[in-house]
Amino acid sequence: MHRLTLAIALPALLAVAPVLAAPAERIIRGGPIVTVNPAQPAAEAVAIAGGKIVAVGTAADVMQHAGPATVVTDLAGKTLVPGFVDGHSHFMSLIDVQSQALCASPPMGPCNSVADVIAALEAEKQRRQLGPGKFVMGYGYDPELLAEKRPPSRQELDKAFPDNPVIIVHVSGHGGMLNSKALAAYGITAATPTPPGGVIGREPGSNEPSGLLFETAFLPIFAKTPGPEGDEALDLLAAGQDLYLRAGITTAQEGATMKPQLDLLRALADRGRLKLDVVALPFITEIDAVFAGQPPRNEPEYRNRLRIGGVKIVADGSPQGRTACFTQPYLTGGPDGQKDWRGELTFPQATLNDWFAKVYAGGATLFIHCNGDAAIDAVLAAHRAAAGDDPTKPRGTVGVHSQFIRRDQLEKYAAWKITPSFFTLHCFYFGDTHLANRGAAQADFISPMKSARGLGLRPANHTDFNVSPLDQIFTIHTAVNRVSRSGRTMGAAERVTPLEALEAITIDGARMYGEEARKGSIEAGKLADLVVLSANPLTVPPAEIEKIRVQETIKEGKTVWQRPAGDQAAGGGESLGFGGEDTPTRLAFPRPPARFPVAHDRP
Ligand SMILES: [Zn+2]
Numbered sequence: 001m002h003r004l005t006l007a008i009a010l011p012a013l014l015a016v017a018p019v020l021a022a023p024a025e026r027i028i029r030g031g032p033i034v035t036v037n038p039a040q041p042a043a044e045a046v047a048i049a050g051g052k053i054v055a056v057g058t059a060a061d062v063m064q065h066a067g068p069a070t071v072v073t074d075l076a077g078k079t080l081v082p083g084f085v086d087g088h089s090h091f092m093s094l095i096d097v098q099s100q101a102l103c104a105s106p107p108m109g110p111c112n113s114v115a116d117v118i119a120a121l122e123a124e125k126q127r128r129q130l131g132p133g134k135f136v137m138g139y140g141y142d143p144e145l146l147a148e149k150r151p152p153s154r155q156e157l158d159k160a161f162p163d164n165p166v167i168i169v170h171v172s173g174h175g176g177m178l179n180s181k182a183l184a185a186y187g188i189t190a191a192t193p194t195p196p197g198g199v200i201g202r203e204p205g206s207n208e209p210s211g212l213l214f215e216t217a218f219l220p221i222f223a224k225t226p227g228p229e230g231d232e233a234l235d236l237l238a239a240g241q242d243l244y245l246r247a248g249i250t251t252a253q254e255g256a257t258m259k260p261q262l263d264l265l266r267a268l269a270d271r272g273r274l275k276l277d278v279v280a281l282p283f284i285t286e287i288d289a290v291f292a293g294q295p296p297r298n299e300p301e302y303r304n305r306l307r308i309g310g311v312k313i314v315a316d317g318s319p320q321g322r323t324a325c326f327t328q329p330y331l332t333g334g335p336d337g338q339k340d341w342r343g344e345l346t347f348p349q350a351t352l353n354d355w356f357a358k359v360y361a362g363g364a365t366l367f368i369h370c371n372g373d374a375a376i377d378a379v380l381a382a383h384r385a386a387a388g389d390d391p392t393k394p395r396g397t398v399g400v401h402s403q404f405i406r407r408d409q410l411e412k413y414a415a416w417k418i419t420p421s422f423f424t425l426h427c428f429y430f431g432d433t434h435l436a437n438r439g440a441a442q443a444d445f446i447s448p449m450k451s452a453r454g455l456g457l458r459p460a461n462h463t464d465f466n467v468s469p470l471d472q473i474f475t476i477h478t479a480v481n482r483v484s485r486s487g488r489t490m491g492a493a494e495r496v497t498p499l500e501a502l503e504a505i506t507i508d509g510a511r512m513y514g515e516e517a518r519k520g521s522i523e524a525g526k527l528a529d530l531v532v533l534s535a536n537p538l539t540v541p542p543a544e545i546e547k548i549r550v551q552e553t554i555k556e557g558k559t560v561w562q563r564p565a566g567d568q569a570a571g572g573g574e575s576l577g578f579g580g581e582d583t584p585t586r587l588a589f590p591r592p593p594a595r596f597p598v599a600h601d602r603p
Contacts, residue, residue: 029045
């Protein structure tokens with residue numbers, strides 16, 4: 001009789017054991033929960049303890065995890081989704097956007113003309129009280145969107161800033177314009193040869209530099225941008241991370257990290273100032289310094305929210321800057337007026353091959369920037385050479401952007417397990433430019449997310465901040481709608497569903513970092529990295545996804561950002577509370593509330 005009682009009682013005890021062991025610290029309920037877990041796509045409530053998700057299910061089941069101290073958060077109809085995993089951006093750009101003039105054109109910035117760019121630089125010079133000899137920096141100019149269809153000339157910059165070196169960075173981040181003082185500071189003269197893989201613009205009929213520099217000619221400047229350092233830089237990063245949090249990002253990328261930047265990030269982390277996880281990718285030229293001569297390896301665990309998650313290499317430039325490397329010429333020539341221009345590899349094939357071999361030998365994840373199809377050919381060749389007799393072995397290699405990939409190359413990615421991190425925001429921001437530069441067939445196959453998924457790939461998606469604003473909702477919107485600024489649909493066949501677009505910035509981003517066991521979906525056992533959205537992206541009309549706003553960002557169970565009442569901007573810094581009254585225009589970098597036409601021809 002006694003034995004029988006025990007046998008009946010035991011299963012009952014086991015069933016209630018989790019409740020007794022760990023009452024939840026927090027339970028979230030009261031709105032749609034999109035788990036991004038195909039085994040349990042929706043739920044009514046989530047319980048959190050110790051920074052992790054401990055239960056997902058019906059409200060009745062999950063409420064059994066409540067204890068006397070449990071905080072219950074009512075979504076009040078808002079939607080809970082997994083924390084967003086950044087497919088690619090440049091965390092260190094947080095310093096630039098707070099210390100440089102915003103020279104972008106609407107909707108990203110205020111500049112419609114050369115005079116506007118100069119005025120923005122002048123305002124920044126005044127704001128930061130930059131005296132004679134101090135660098136004045138600007139970012140985000142797009143010559144295609146300025147009335148003159150060109151950036152300010154060296155002479156115009158010299159006239160406006162006779163006493164300061166000036167650098168304005170192209171919207172791609174791959175080049176820029178310098179005035180004479182800045183050229184002199186970097187020792188660039190008529191005698192400077194144009195480096196392989198680079199562009200040094202020249203004055204017509206002379207060898208005199210015009211001020212335009214791209215790719216390898218710009219790299220020395222990119223490697224050490226003049227700007228805030230030390231504690232000032234730490235403070236800008238600490239405050240600026242709210243731009244990521246307000247975009248719903250709980251895992252960010254620093255997508256091309258120089259050694260001094262890595263040191264700065266490490267200091268930020270070790271002082272306990274990071275509110276989200278940051279994956280740093282040291283740039284290939286830095287790996288001897290970063291890894292002290294040892295083979296490059298990932299750090300498997302975060303230390304104070306920072307880890308090295310791979311190594312970054314660049315194969316070519318940007319398609320909107322016309323420095324991406326293609327097998328067919330641009331329809332519009334080169335960035336310095338070159339004819340029959342296809343772009344160039346940033347580094348020779350032999351160098352790429354050596355670097356791939358070095359990274360593969362160490363076992364670090366390789367993140368390779370490639371945009372044009374000739375650059376992707378070079379990447380595939382380097383992979384083939386470095387992978388020896390086993391090109392299909394999973395190495396986690398990521399093709400960052402892979403925007404103008406051909407279908408045959410996409411098949412190679414699938415066969416060789418190379419993951420694309422696409423950039424569907426280009427459909428909106430640069431779709432019309434790509435149409436002019438590359439023609440409809442190529443422009444309409446840009447970031448082909450549907451085809452990639454059809455081949456079994458699970459692409460990530462990204463903003464490449466500060467190339468475009470941190471706005472993960474708009475990555476979903478553009479992946480689903482693919483509509484340009486002018487309203488043209490950029491390849492309807494490559495549209496994905498809202499869930500697929502959400503997967504790209506959650507579970508597939510986590511998979512890209514090898515972190516899918518702990519991030520990317522709302523599942524028991526995973527970290528409680530969560531985002532509250534104003535509406536459900538799976539059920540609003542596709543054209544209205546862009547109206548959804550991040551309301552709250554939760555990192556490991558704790559609210560790290562909450563939208564202030566009355567704040568409806570998608571991105572931007574209105575609510576960041578630093579920089580004084582000029583903050584809104586400077587950090588705004590917002591996607592404005594203006595609506596753009598979106599086709600409604602989804603099935
Ligand atoms: Zn980038």
